Amino acid sequence: MDREIAKLIENYIDEIKKAGMLETKPVERAFRKVERHRLLEWVYLPEEEGGLEYTGTKLTKKKFGPQDPELLKIIYSDQALLTRLDPPSSTSQPTLVANMLELLALEQGMNVLEIGAGTGYNAALMQEIVGKTGSITTIDIQEDVVEQTERLLKAAGYDKIEVLAKDGARGHPENAPYDRIIATVGCSDLSFRWAEQLADEGFMLIPLQHGGEGMDPLTKIWREDDKLSGRFVGVSGFMSIRGEMEVEQRTGFAKQRSLCSKEPTAEYPLFRSLEELNELRKKRCDWDKFSSLSLFMAIVDERACWYSLYGEKGGVAIKFKEDRIALYGEESLYQDLKSLCKHWEEMGKPGLSDWQLEFFPRNRAREIPEGEMAWTIERKFSTEIAVLKSRHASRDRKIDPVQ
Ligand SMILES: C[S@@+](CC[C@H](N)C(=O)[O-])C[C@H]1O[C@@H](n2cnc3c(N)ncnc32)[C@H](O)[C@@H]1O
Numbered sequence: 001m002d003r004e005i006a007k008l009i010e011n012y013i014d015e016i017k018k019a020g021m022l023e024t025k026p027v028e029r030a031f032r033k034v035e036r037h038r039l040l041e042w043v044y045l046p047e048e049e050g051g052l053e054y055t056g057t058k059l060t061k062k063k064f065g066p067q068d069p070e071l072l073k074i075i076y077s078d079q080a081l082l083t084r085l086d087p088p089s090s091t092s093q094p095t096l097v098a099n100m101l102e103l104l105a106l107e108q109g110m111n112v113l114e115i116g117a118g119t120g121y122n123a124a125l126m127q128e129i130v131g132k133t134g135s136i137t138t139i140d141i142q143e144d145v146v147e148q149t150e151r152l153l154k155a156a157g158y159d160k161i162e163v164l165a166k167d168g169a170r171g172h173p174e175n176a177p178y179d180r181i182i183a184t185v186g187c188s189d190l191s192f193r194w195a196e197q198l199a200d201e202g203f204m205l206i207p208l209q210h211g212g213e214g215m216d217p218l219t220k221i222w223r224e225d226d227k228l229s230g231r232f233v234g235v236s237g238f239m240s241i242r243g244e245m246e247v248e249q250r251t252g253f254a255k256q257r258s259l260c261s262k263e264p265t266a267e268y269p270l271f272r273s274l275e276e277l278n279e280l281r282k283k284r285c286d287w288d289k290f291s292s293l294s295l296f297m298a299i300v301d302e303r304a305c306w307y308s309l310y311g312e313k314g315g316v317a318i319k320f321k322e323d324r325i326a327l328y329g330e331e332s333l334y335q336d337l338k339s340l341c342k343h344w345e346e347m348g349k350p351g352l353s354d355w356q357l358e359f360f361p362r363n364r365a366r367e368i369p370e371g372e373m374a375w376t377i378e379r380k381f382s383t384e385i386a387v388l389k390s391r392h393a394s395r396d397r398k399i400d401p402v403q
Pocket of ligand 1: 088089090091092115116117118119120121122123139140141142145166167168169184185238239240241242243244245
């Protein structure tokens with residue numbers, strides 16, 4: 001490896017470690033070994049004068065030559081880098097990649113399926129961790145992405161990785177059973193075919209949309225008796241899955257952008273518990289805790305996405321950076337937001353780990369008994385039941401599901 005690249009990688013590893021996302025030696029070794037720039041031929045970078053647009057940001061396409069030190073610095077920094085715009089593809093943010101690899105707890109010799117090959121960077125990192133005796137199959141729905149990724153992976157020495165062009169919703173039964181299945185794309189649902197292809201002791205790690213596009217808590221899912229169980233284990237925001245799992249986004253990026261570009265009809269100060277969350281945001285620590293209220297909102301009220309509620313004609317958004325709540329439309333939305341926040345406080349401010357999840361084929365979910373603190377989320381193929389197991393939650397504090 002080039003000495004300059006090795007130096008850039010060392011700084012890059014330090015940055016990921018400082019963010020608290022790199023903990024174990026095998027993951028660190030993989031980051032040291034895989035050269036991210038070798039899996040890229042161009043990237044789209046934000047520029048004031050950029051002629052292209054993606055989710056409201058102006059971008060310019062930068063071809064990548066090996067002698068471009070400025071671009072190399074960007075590639076070895078904690079940034080997600082777009083490589084396609086329409087439809088989109090990218091190499092994900094390195095701290096998120098590291099976090100997901102730590103959560104996967106990969107071991108030598110494991111067999112892994114990835115949905116969302118993108119540049120193949122994550123696949124190469126996983127190949128390093130599972131070693132020569134392990135296998136990686138990675139799928140992308142875009143044929144040109146797969147052509148490029150397969151070629152660049154081979155050139156970088158990862159010719160053992162199987163890169164397939166198809167809809168990842170089907171999985172790949174030919175190489176099953178998998179010890180791990182990871183999706184690196186925001187999933188509107190889970191596929192029961194993934195569950196069928198999972199080894200007995202295996203699990204999936206899915207950025208599963210709760211509340212709409214871009215709000216994808218990392219969800220660990222495994223088979224338990226005759227059902228699928230799950231827990232939230234982290235937070236993420238990915239581009240949305242396409243193909244058979246694609247859904248019309250009720251609260252997509254476009255809706256969020258168009259709402260917040262208008263002048264608010266009213267403004268309010270942050271409630272106290274929101275100020276506390278804002279402190280965490282400012283310190284850039286404990287993202288899981290920072291996301292706890294937004295996750296609660298998304299589960300109990302289908303109008304919620306991140307820290308906003310979307311009504312028929314408007315919305316209300318908590319704007320932490322501006323220390324205020326902005327209302328666009330009817331005042332009742334602000335009142336609803338306030339009462340959601342109050343419910344969350346009364347329940348002891350449940351966080352990610354206070355939820356237990358169950359997944360059933362759509363319309364075949366179990367009944368929720370009176371008094372159980374549980375909410376139902378209907379998806380395209382599955383029904384999710386989210387049960388609040390918080391030690392503070394008590395039966396007599398049951399709140400009505402708003403959905
Ligand atoms: C964030 S990128 C993946 C990043 C990648 N893991 C990496 O290391 O570079 C998401 C990818 O998911 C792909 N994708 C979207 N829907 C898909 C589907 N149904 N099946 C497989 N891939 C899909 C997109 O084409 C895109 O390339």
